[in-house]
Amino acid sequence: MTDLKLFNSLTRSLETFEPVHPGEARVYTCGPTVYNYPHVGNMRAYVFADVLGRTLSWKGYKLTHVINITDVGHLTDDADAGEDKMEKMAAEKAQSIWDIAKHYTEAYWADVKALNIRGPMNKGVPDAANWSIATDYIEDMIDFAKAIAPEHCYELDSGLYFDVSTVADYGKLARAVTDEGEGRIDTVEGKRNAADFAIWRKTPPGEKRQMEWDSPWGKGAPGWHLECSVMGGKLLGFPFDIHTGGIDHREIHHPNEIAQNQAFCECGSLDDAACSGARIWMHNNFLVERSGKMSKSAGEFLRLQLLVDKGYHPLAYRMMCLQAHYRSELEFSWEGLQAALTRLKRIVKAVEQLRREARPALAIGPPNTPIGSLIFGFDESISDDLNTSVALTALERAIADKRDEKSVKFAGLLKMDTVLGFGLDKLTRADLRIRPKDAQITEAEIEDALDRRQAARAEKDFATSDAIRDELAAKGVEAMDGDPLGWEWKL
Numbered sequence: 001m002t003d004l005k006l007f008n009s010l011t012r013s014l015e016t017f018e019p020v021h022p023g024e025a026r027v028y029t030c031g032p033t034v035y036n037y038p039h040v041g042n043m044r045a046y047v048f049a050d051v052l053g054r055t056l057s058w059k060g061y062k063l064t065h066v067i068n069i070t071d072v073g074h075l076t077d078d079a080d081a082g083e084d085k086m087e088k089m090a091a092e093k094a095q096s097i098w099d100i101a102k103h104y105t106e107a108y109w110a111d112v113k114a115l116n117i118r119g120p121m122n123k124g125v126p127d128a129a130n131w132s133i134a135t136d137y138i139e140d141m142i143d144f145a146k147a148i149a150p151e152h153c154y155e156l157d158s159g160l161y162f163d164v165s166t167v168a169d170y171g172k173l174a175r176a177v178t179d180e181g182e183g184r185i186d187t188v189e190g191k192r193n194a195a196d197f198a199i200w201r202k203t204p205p206g207e208k209r210q211m212e213w214d215s216p217w218g219k220g221a222p223g224w225h226l227e228c229s230v231m232g233g234k235l236l237g238f239p240f241d242i243h244t245g246g247i248d249h250r251e252i253h254h255p256n257e258i259a260q261n262q263a264f265c266e267c268g269s270l271d272d273a274a275c276s277g278a279r280i281w282m283h284n285n286f287l288v289e290r291s292g293k294m295s296k297s298a299g300e301f302l303r304l305q306l307l308v309d310k311g312y313h314p315l316a317y318r319m320m321c322l323q324a325h326y327r328s329e330l331e332f333s334w335e336g337l338q339a340a341l342t343r344l345k346r347i348v349k350a351v352e353q354l355r356r357e358a359r360p361a362l363a364i365g366p367p368n369t370p371i372g373s374l375i376f377g378f379d380e381s382i383s384d385d386l387n388t389s390v391a392l393t394a395l396e397r398a399i400a401d402k403r404d405e406k407s408v409k410f411a412g413l414l415k416m417d418t419v420l421g422f423g424l425d426k427l428t429r430a431d432l433r434i435r436p437k438d439a440q441i442t443e444a445e446i447e448d449a450l451d452r453r454q455a456a457r458a459e460k461d462f463a464t465s466d467a468i469r470d471e472l473a474a475k476g477v478e479a480m481d482g483d484p485l486g487w488e489w490k491l
């Protein structure tokens with residue numbers, strides 16, 4: 001197998017993956033803040049982390065992958081300005097924070113499942129119980145803060161603050177650090193450096209927060225950056241292999257996590273990447289959308305469910321993500337999503353046929369067979385900093401290749417799919433055909449009309465056949481002829 005090369009945002013270079021613990025890969029992915037539904041941009045971050053995890057499994061590493069749920073501490077501004085996102089939403093909805101967190105955590109998990117994102121893994125085994133919920137680690141957060149406070153923190157009326165001048169190379173990860181802290185930090189009276197941040201936020205006197213805990217610094221709640229340091233360190237051990245998140249986290253959240261980790265590990269310069277707590281920091285670029293529908297404050301924002309309501313299978317969105325490199329910005333458009341769906345349908349159509357014809361004995365040919373060399377090419381592309389767009393073409397080349405015996409070819413395709421994650425062992429074209437929410441016609445009615453149309457065509461009664469096609473078209477159904485596998489339609 002080819003060496004796995006990954007882009008490390010900390011060193012800004014492509015590095016060969018060398019595990020900290022031989023044979024193992026330990027990965028931490030910053031999870032969602034569960035104050036609202038995730039938008040599809042958020043889900044790009046988890047599709048990326050999923051492909052990374054699947055690639056590490058493909059390479060034979062025993063994967064431990066932590067994905068957290070942030071149910072406390074994330075303010076409306078990534079620095080110390082604004083309100084707690086969870087408290088704010090709970091007040092708006094007049095519900096308890098715990099109910100808000102439960103509802104949106106479950107919504108996130110539903111999207112994870114729909115996109116075939118493997119959940120957290122402990123020692124290579126996915127398990128729903130592995131999700132790490134921030135509020136389950138409050139005691140550990142207090143212990144961590146206590147350990148670093150004497151040398152690295154100072155107390156103000158509003159909380160316990162981390163003094164970024166106490167660690168080496170603060171902000172190395174961020175692209176644009178200035179003395180102003182990118183103008184990003186609000187003016188908390190008494191802060192020593194603009195970039196200092198709260199690791200514990202005290203409940204203001206006379207107030208009662210829904211989520212607050214006793215601590216040596218008074219009643220309050222942990223800072224968001226503290227959570228990830230604590231869960232990463234506790235569950236994976238410092239230093240672990242890879243830390244991931246969206247590109248926005250490269251600027252504030254991750255530099256702050258790194259500073260805490262350095263303090264906790266009593267580690268110096270970030271020239272030794274392991275001092276940051278993780279050897280490799282990876283960031284996915286953003287999904288962007290011109291009309292602003294990505295904003296959760298927009299009325300009809302781009303959630304996975306909106307895509308489904310409009311008749312797009314979630315895996316079409318997975319395909320859309322995989323077509324782009326994770327480090328490139330990806331523009332969302334409905335046309336792009338349609339093209340991704342069509343591409344996926346073509347793949348599924350070919351695989352469905354093979355599935356019918358292949359014998360169950362699954363064995364992949366050795367490297368000198370056609371599928372063996374195609375798998376080698378596939379491995380090369382994902383080893384090149386997870387180049388999924390090239391890997392997808394390798395899959396399609398394998399589909400088009402007629403040289404191998406069908407069972408061998410089928411086995412090879414399924415092997416590639418363990419990384420791409422479409423579930424090609426089961427997925428059918430019928431699964432991909434989703435009725436838009438506002439459709440005027442049921443699937444049974446469509447199937448019935450198509451049966452009548454097929455019968456008419458068999459009798460060469462083209463007038464009837466055309467009339468049925470027009471009737472369907474009036475209801476938004478496009479009958480697609482010329483499909484050798486049967487009759488297809490599209491709403």
Ligand code: AMP
Binds near residue numbers: 033247285288
């Ligand atoms: P949040 O729930 O706000 O903490 O975000 C969850 C994840 O989504 C984080 O890793 C963010 O960096 C990432 N993210 C936010 N917006 C986008 C976007 N438009 N495209 C890709 N990733 C995003």
Ligand code: ZN
Binds near residue numbers: 228245
């Ligand atoms: Zn985080």
